[in-house]
Amino acid sequence: MISQDHLPLHYYLILSALLFAVGLAGALTRRNAILVLVGIELMLNAANLNFIAFWRYNPNPDSLIGIMFVIFSIAVAAAEAAVGLALIIRIYRHYHTINLDKMDSLKG
Amino acid sequence: MSHITPIAFAIITALTLVSAIAAMSLRHLVHCALCLAVTLAGIAALYLQLGAAFVGWAQILVYIGAVAILIVFAILLTRSSEAEPRPILSPYWGVGIAIAVLVFGVLAKAIFSSSLAGRLPPEKADPTVREIGNQLMTGYVLPLEVIGLLLTAAAIGAVIIAMKDSTSGRLASPPIVPEPAQKNARPETPPAH
Numbered sequence: 001m002i003s004q005d006h007l008p009l010h011y012y013l014i015l016s017a018l019l020f021a022v023g024l025a026g027a028l029t030r031r032n033a034i035l036v037l038v039g040i041e042l043m044l045n046a047a048n049l050n051f052i053a054f055w056r057y058n059p060n061p062d063s064l065i066g067i068m069f070v071i072f073s074i075a076v077a078a079a080e081a082a083v084g085l086a087l088i089i090r091i092y093r094h095y096h097t098i099n100l101d102k103m104d105s106l107k108g
Numbered sequence: 109m110s111h112i113t114p115i116a117f118a119i120i121t122a123l124t125l126v127s128a129i130a131a132m133s134l135r136h137l138v139h140c141a142l143c144l145a146v147t148l149a150g151i152a153a154l155y156l157q158l159g160a161a162f163v164g165w166a167q168i169l170v171y172i173g174a175v176a177i178l179i180v181f182a183i184l185l186t187r188s189s190e191a192e193p194r195p196i197l198s199p200y201w202g203v204g205i206a207i208a209v210l211v212f213g214v215l216a217k218a219i220f221s222s223s224l225a226g227r228l229p230p231e232k233a234d235p236t237v238r239e240i241g242n243q244l245m246t247g248y249v250l251p252l253e254v255i256g257l258l259l260t261a262a263a264i265g266a267v268i269i270a271m272k273d274s275t276s277g278r279l280a281s282p283p284i285v286p287e288p289a290q291k292n293a294r295p296e297t298p299p300a301h
Contacts, residue, residue, distance in 0.1 A: 006113065006228055006229070007113060007114060007117055007229075008225065008226045008227060008228060009224055009225065009226070009227045009228075009229075010219050010220065010222075010224075010225040010226065011117065012154070012158070013215075013219045013225075014216060014219060015121050015124070015125070015154075017212055017215035017216055017219065018125060018212065019124065019125070019128055019147075019151075020211070020212070020215070021208045021209065021211055021212035021215075022125070022128045022129055022132055022208070023128070023132070024204075024207065024208040024211055025132060025204055025205050025207075025208035025209075026131070026132030026133075028198075028200075028201075028203070028204030028205075028207060028208065029197045029198055029200075029201040029204035029205060030132065030196060030197065030198070031195075031196060031197065031198045032137065032196070034137065034179060034182050034183055034186070035132070035137070035140060037179070038131060038132070038140065038141075038144050038179060039132060041144070041171075041175065042128055042131070042132070042144075042147065045147075045148065045151050045171070048151070048163075048167075049151055049154060049155075052154075052155050052158050052160050052163060053158060055158075055160070056158040056159055056160070056229055057224070057227050057228075057229050057230070058230075059230045061230070061232040061233070064235055064239065064240060064243050066160075067160055067162065067163055067235060067240060068240075068243060068244070068248050068251075070160070070163050071162075071163065071166060071240075071244075072251055072255055074163075074166055074167065074170050074171070075170075075255045075258070075259060076255070076258065077170075077171075077175070078170050078174060078175060078259070078262075079258055079259050079261075079262030079263075080262075081174075081175045081178055081179070082178065082262050082263060082266040083262050083265055083266050083269070085178050085179065085181075085182040085266070085270075086265070086266035086267070086269040086270035087269055088182055088186065089182060089185055089186065089269075089270045090269050090270055092185070092186040093272075098186050100198070101198055101199075
């Protein structure tokens with residue numbers, strides 16, 4: 001065992017909530033589409049950190065569900081990042097900008 | 109050992125949070141990408157500290173090795189690597205910050221009112237990669253196959269979306285010419301508001 005840590009669970013949960021809030025604030029306030037995607041990645045990572053923390057503090061010694069969930073979540077996040085950045089590059093080619101406030105073709 | 113863990117946790121937490129805030133607030137996009145890489149490394153360090161070594165290394169390989177590099181490529185391909193002179197935040201940034209603070213408040217209240225809040229970790233051995241592999245090949249084999257299919261579809265889809273249209277590309281290039289006229293027309297509308 002690498003570290004026999006005795007930190008209570010809520011340390012990790014609060015850190016994860018802070019990371020989620022930072023990612024959410026970035027995704028909601030930045031005008032650049034790439035940084036919105038970065039904010040979403042931060043939120044996904046915060047959720048993954050919660051999974052690992054809950055897995056570590058779970059009394060059942062044989063359960064690997066938390067680890068499995070994070071492995072699949074990382075794979076889905078990688079797919080999401082690839083498709084999202086491809087879409088951003090496509091949008092840049094069409095509009096010549098990735099400023100989200102300028103992409104208002106569908107605005108009523 | 110128990111003296112080292114809180115100090116290590118404090119250092120990793122400070123690094124992760126500061127670089128996350130920097131990644132979301134810096135003006136220069138390349139700096140944002142570098143700060144994101146530091147944040148992801150900090151989260152990987154937390155995984156290692158929590159005893160999930162496989163996930164920690166997978167995080168380093170996938171996020172720092174692939175996703176951060178992909179984001180740098182996207183920044184360079186969209187020529188947004190120069191610092192943006194215009195305001196980087198959208199006009200409704202106050203609402204966004206308020207929503208984020210509200211969400212954090214609700215989460216913190218839920219965490220502190222939970223009975224799990226002060227729980228200490230039980231003694232348990234770290235899972236070996238052999239155990240994880242056994243689980244993946246037995247109980248989780250269907251999700252594994254579905255994830256493989258998803259990643260293949262996403263990779264092909266990303267290539268197709270980002271690919272230049274080879275047949276209609278030259279036909280589609282003349283309609284781009286009116287675009288600068290639209291672009292010039294648009295900045296005049298915001299001052300009117």
